[in-house]
Amino acid sequence: MLNYIWFGLILISLVVGAFTGNLEAVTNAAIEYAATAVTIALGLIGIMAFWLGIMKIAEKGGIIKLLSKAIKPMAKILFPNIPSDHPAIGTMLMNIVANWLGLGNAATPLGLKAMDNLQELNPKKDTATNAMVVFLAxxxxxxxxxxxxxxxxxxELGSANPFEIISTAVLASTCACISAVIAAKLLQRTPWAKKSDPNRKDIAEKSEVKND
Amino acid sequence: MIDSLTVATEAVVQTATVIQESGFVTFMKAFSNLAIPFILFVTLILGFAKKIKVYEVFIEGAKDGFDVAVRIIPYLVAILVAIGMFRASGAMDYIVKLLSPLTNLIGMPAETLPVALMRPLSGSGSLGIVTELINEHGADSFIGRLASTMFGSTETTFYVLAVYFGAVGIKNSRHAVAAGLIGDFVGLLAAVFFCRIVFL
Incomplete structure (x- = not known):
């Protein structure tokens, strides 16, 4: 799907750019954003290293396992294919809590650590598992x-009550989150998603389907 | 049926007022500020108690930081270049024109459509649009509040996908894009719905 979206975005940009005479701006943007991407990625090094270091201590100290156990029932529903004492559950929980608290700087490194843990369980390293897609959702x-x-x-722009959008944002984001997870769960049952499922043999087994 | 809808609406409005007046924000801010020191404290104390060589283990883990960041680069370049080109081409204006008849149907001011379309693509881009709208219409106008809610209620889907999948080298993202975009779309509809209830 990303193939089509990526292709579409670039094609539309070139065609529209040619018609509107923005072609030079489009080319410049390509060069500029390529550089921005590197800046963003390299900017992650320090904070990544810090959190990966802390997480290593947390892992060896058994905190991650403790967290994994604490949310066992919830994890079973969201991630049925992941063993409930696997560290992935604990790191995913930490990432999600960091996100909810608005700790963006901590959430990304924790999320990437969780992806790393999920990847350990992935038999096909270049293809996303169902658990990864739910986690991404x-x-x-x-x-x-x-x-x-x-x-x-x-x-900054002089609102009488800058906080008044909290209630609407909480409600709207909760709806978005629930529907994204449900969408991920429903889409993984489509033949198209099943065909590329790295764990597809397990899913084909009837006993597994019943446990779902 | 209508009765229960009125009751539900009333409940949402009341919750909104309670959230705003109860010091919830102050509490959450304090909680967020304490979360990281708390994690560090617990991790180090527990690690130390288990006789882990905390310094050495930290270094061992931190070593991977560079690799992860570098691994993300090609994924992020691919996504950001496409999005940058798209923004520079001015295609967004045409898509907004094309879709604007639909916005009236759901009671969404057409001015906020660019926020909705830009949000999954670019965080800074959509924030720029929100700032412009607030400048033009005022932070406390319906458009200003709706644009703020839209921005606050979802993430930059494509950036998250590129970074998370990039970090572990996943090329085939399967249904992740679709699930993310469905989430964005529902979030957008919900933002319009709740803003109309609370602010109109």
Whole structure:
């Protein structure tokens, strides 16, 4: 799917750019954004290293396992294919909580660590597992408790009550999150998604389907 | 039926007022500020108690930081270049024109459509649009509040996909894009719905 979207975005840009005379701007944007991507990625090094270091201690100290056990019932529903004492559950929980608290700087490194743990269980390393897609759904449509960035902008631009959008944002983001997870769960049953499932043999077994 | 809908609406509005007046924000801010020190404290104390060589283990884990960041680069370049080109081409204006008849149907001001379309693609891009709208219409106008809610209620889907899958080298993302975009779409509809209830 990303193949089509990526192709579509670039094709539309070139065609529309040619018609509107923006072609030079389009080319410049390509060069500029390629550089931006590297800046963003390299900017992650320090914070990544810090959190990966802390997480290693947490892992060896048994905290991650403890967290995994604590949310066993919830994890079984969301991630039926992951053993309930696997560290992936604990790191995913930490990422999700960090997201909800608006700790963006911690959430990304924790999320990437969780992806790393999920990848350990993946028999086909270049293809996303169902668990990864559900986890991504929880991240791309994360529940927001306090949308700090936009509140700051509202404050700056003279809102009488910059915080008044919290209730609407919490409600809307909760709807988004629940529907993204449900969508991930429903889409994984389509023949198209099943065909590329790295764990497809397990899923084909009837006993597994019943346990779902 | 209508009765229960009125009751539900009333409940949402009341919850909104309670959330705003109860010091919930102050509490959450304090909680967020304490979360990281708390995690560090618990991790180090427990690690130390288990006789783990915390410094050495930290270094061992931190070594991977560079690799992960570098591994993300090709994925992020691919996504950001496509999005940058798309933004620069001005195609968004045409898509907005094409879709604007639909926005009226759901009671969404057409001005906020660019926020909805840009949000999954670019965090800074959509924040720029929100800022412009607030500048033009005021932070406390319906458009300003709706745009703020839309921005606050979802993430930059394509960025998250590129970074998370990039970090572990996943090329085939399967149904992740679709699930993310469905989440964005529902979030957008919900933002319009709840803003109309609370602010109109």
């Amino acid at each position: 929880l991240n791309t449509a994360s529940i927001t408790i306090i949308p700090m960035t936009v509140i700051a902008i509202r404050q």
